[in-house]
Amino acid sequence: MSSASPLPRSPTLLGADRSDRIYRSLLTAIAFALPGLIVIILGVLFIEALPALKRFGPSFLWTSTWDPVAEVYGAAPMIFGTFASSLLALLIAVPLALSVAIFLTEFSPRWLRQPVAFLVELLAAIPSVVYGTWGIFVLIPFLRAHVVPPLKAVFGWTPFLQGVFYGNSLLAGGIILAIMIVPYIAAVSREVLLAVPTSQREAALAMGATRWEAVRSAVLPYGRAGLIGAVILGLGRALGETMAVTMLIGNRHDIALSLLQPAYTMAAAIANEFSEATTGMYQSALMEVGLILFVLTVAVNAVARILIWRVARGAAVGSKAL
Amino acid sequence: MNETTAVLESRAYIFWYGPAQALHDISCAIPTNAITALIGPSGCGKTTFLRSINRMHDLTPGVRHSGDIQLDAESIFAPGTDVVALRQRVGMVFQRPNPFPKPVYDNVAYGPRLNVLAPPRELPDRVERALRQAALWDEVKDRLREPGTALSGGQQQRLCIARALANEPEMLLLDEPCSALDPIATQRIEELLVELKQTYTIVIVTHNMQQAARVSDYTGFFYVGHLVEFGTTQQVFTRPTDERTEAYITGRFG
Ligand SMILES: Nc1ncnc2c1ncn2[C@@H]1O[C@H](COP(=O)(O)OP(=O)(O)OP(=O)(O)O)[C@@H](O)[C@H]1O
Numbered sequence: 001m002s003s004a005s006p007l008p009r010s011p012t013l014l015g016a017d018r019s020d021r022i023y024r025s026l027l028t029a030i031a032f033a034l035p036g037l038i039v040i041i042l043g044v045l046f047i048e049a050l051p052a053l054k055r056f057g058p059s060f061l062w063t064s065t066w067d068p069v070a071e072v073y074g075a076a077p078m079i080f081g082t083f084a085s086s087l088l089a090l091l092i093a094v095p096l097a098l099s100v101a102i103f104l105t106e107f108s109p110r111w112l113r114q115p116v117a118f119l120v121e122l123l124a125a126i127p128s129v130v131y132g133t134w135g136i137f138v139l140i141p142f143l144r145a146h147v148v149p150p151l152k153a154v155f156g157w158t159p160f161l162q163g164v165f166y167g168n169s170l171l172a173g174g175i176i177l178a179i180m181i182v183p184y185i186a187a188v189s190r191e192v193l194l195a196v197p198t199s200q201r202e203a204a205l206a207m208g209a210t211r212w213e214a215v216r217s218a219v220l221p222y223g224r225a226g227l228i229g230a231v232i233l234g235l236g237r238a239l240g241e242t243m244a245v246t247m248l249i250g251n252r253h254d255i256a257l258s259l260l261q262p263a264y265t266m267a268a269a270i271a272n273e274f275s276e277a278t279t280g281m282y283q284s285a286l287m288e289v290g291l292i293l294f295v296l297t298v299a300v301n302a303v304a305r306i307l308i309w310r311v312a313r314g315a316a317v318g319s320k321a322l
Numbered sequence: 323m324n325e326t327t328a329v330l331e332s333r334a335y336i337f338w339y340g341p342a343q344a345l346h347d348i349s350c351a352i353p354t355n356a357i358t359a360l361i362g363p364s365g366c367g368k369t370t371f372l373r374s375i376n377r378m379h380d381l382t383p384g385v386r387h388s389g390d391i392q393l394d395a396e397s398i399f400a401p402g403t404d405v406v407a408l409r410q411r412v413g414m415v416f417q418r419p420n421p422f423p424k425p426v427y428d429n430v431a432y433g434p435r436l437n438v439l440a441p442p443r444e445l446p447d448r449v450e451r452a453l454r455q456a457a458l459w460d461e462v463k464d465r466l467r468e469p470g471t472a473l474s475g476g477q478q479q480r481l482c483i484a485r486a487l488a489n490e491p492e493m494l495l496l497d498e499p500c501s502a503l504d505p506i507a508t509q510r511i512e513e514l515l516v517e518l519k520q521t522y523t524i525v526i527v528t529h530n531m532q533q534a535a536r537v538s539d540y541t542g543f544f545y546v547g548h549l550v551e552f553g554t555t556q557q558v559f560t561r562p563t564d565e566r567t568e569a570y571i572t573g574r575f576g
């Protein structure tokens with residue numbers, strides 16, 4: 001790009017104005033190209049999904065048959081599995097990540113803050129497939145030996161713990177997802193809490209609040225919008241996470257309430273079945289799954305932003321970090 | 323006025339921000355049920371001293387102090403001191419308004435709720451009383467659900483005063499509480515302070531000499547980290563013993 005400047009530097013203001021204009025139109029073009037790319041992806045997904053859309057209509061969303069031989073497709077189990085695993089992940093990850101962020105910003109000794117924050121964020125750099133492998137060889141045996149038996153003993157009567165635990169399951173997939181999204185939620189939450197002005201903590205403490213009361217009644221409410229954003233960011237990642245979940249969730253087209261049973265997610269289905277999708281309709285059905293996933297993740301992010309905007313009237317702490 | 327029982331006594335109190343010494347050897351006795359004004363040029367340590375009294379510096383990394391500050395003849399730095407209780411007893415209004423981004427009502431109700439000072443059904447009365455005392459009620463009575471941060475700077479300042487009052491402290495530390503107020507609001511705050519001193523001990527930092535002369539019973543003059551002069555307001559303003567005090571209050575510097 002810099003090679004475009006053999007233009008002699010004009011001494012007049014007019015000339016400077018022209019190079020300014022070129023530069024600006026270039027930037028404008030780039031700025032429009034990126035959103036344009038999204039529109040193109042959406043368009044391609046839509047066109048490719050068109051045969052399936054026409055054949056199955058909206059019932060694609062709530063029917064459960066997935067039969068490539070009979071060419072009948074319904075994505076309900078994957079949609080269910082995507083939400084169930086993501087929700088389970090949030091349930092585990094949010095308290096964990098918030099605790100880490102609160103500890104690091106409010107309670108930990110100063111020298112500990114940077115190293116721990118660094119290590120937590122490092123978790124985000126581990127490739128998904130490594131998480132999957134770890135899940136298979138460490139997490140699942142651990143769950144089988146130490147977690148599922150006591151859980152079953154106490155909550156075995158609920159519909160959530162029915163059946164035999166073979167390993168690959170909603171539970172395993174949800175836990176691995178939780179571990180994977182903790183760094184994101186923790187990192188953004190930490191930014192949000194760091195952005196809360198000291199004067200807010202002081203206001204609470206000066207009224208006779210304990211450190212914890214100050215966090216609960218002043219710091220967290222002040223950062224609420226940003227914290228919601230952090231959680232939704234985590235949700236967005238969980239919905240689309242592919243490799244590790246594919247390795248652990250069991251990949252069965254079935255809706256089961258039990259956490260111990262295998263399930264499926266949209267991302268896992270696409271990753272697993274693309275190479276097998278030989279017929280046009282099979283491919284188109286997978287494209288439609290991709291389209292749903294795409295729209296869903298975009299919608300989740302949009303909702304996050306609207307929420308933040310509504311809650312804090314556009315001036316949310318940490319909304320920058322998003 | 324003559325029987326002056328000191329609630330607060332500073333004894334050779336010294337304070338450092340890291341390597342920078344901000345307070346030198348501060349010794350004074352702040353009398354009960356009176357208004358004590360702290361005056362002095364910007365950066366001379368008034369805020370630093372005020373924040374020492376409710377141990378607000380505990381939060382600041384890298385600071386240290388020596389000497390002692392005693393409240394009711396007990397050291398506030400003694401091991402085992404209940405800092406939380408200390409801060410409830412010694413209320414503070416900060417130099418910069420710091421309302422919570424909660425509704426006006428919840429800002430004022432914060433202390434009573436936190437310290438369970440009143441049953442919930444009495445809260446509205448308390449909130450109203452505190453807001454009236456702070457000369458803010460008329461302006462916000464229809465906006466109690468709006469966030470405190472949406473008020474004007476001067477209104478925020480009074481909101482913070484109301485918040486501190488609602489917490490029922492015994493002693494009030496006010497750091498330039500009228501800096502953003504118009505003359506009418508200032509006058510009402512001054513009237514409030516004079517009224518409150520029946521039951522409270524008040525320490526007020528002010529850059530306004532007239533205000534110090536008008537409302538305070540005692541005055542302390544800070545100069546580059548030293549408490550140069552401390553005495554009754556009448557004495558400090560009419561017969562200052564230190565020439566720097568005289569120069570400052572007559573407006574020759576600062
Ligand atoms: N957090 C801090 N870290 C380091 N130095 C500080 C800090 N706060 C204040 N100081 C320094 O300590 C000295 C006293 O500051 P202080 O805020 O007490 O002054 P002040 O009398 O309240 O001034 P003003 O009238 O402007 O409010 C100043 O030199 C200031 O720069």
Ligand SMILES: [Mg+2]
Pocket residue numbers: 368369370417497
């Ligand atoms: Mg100050």
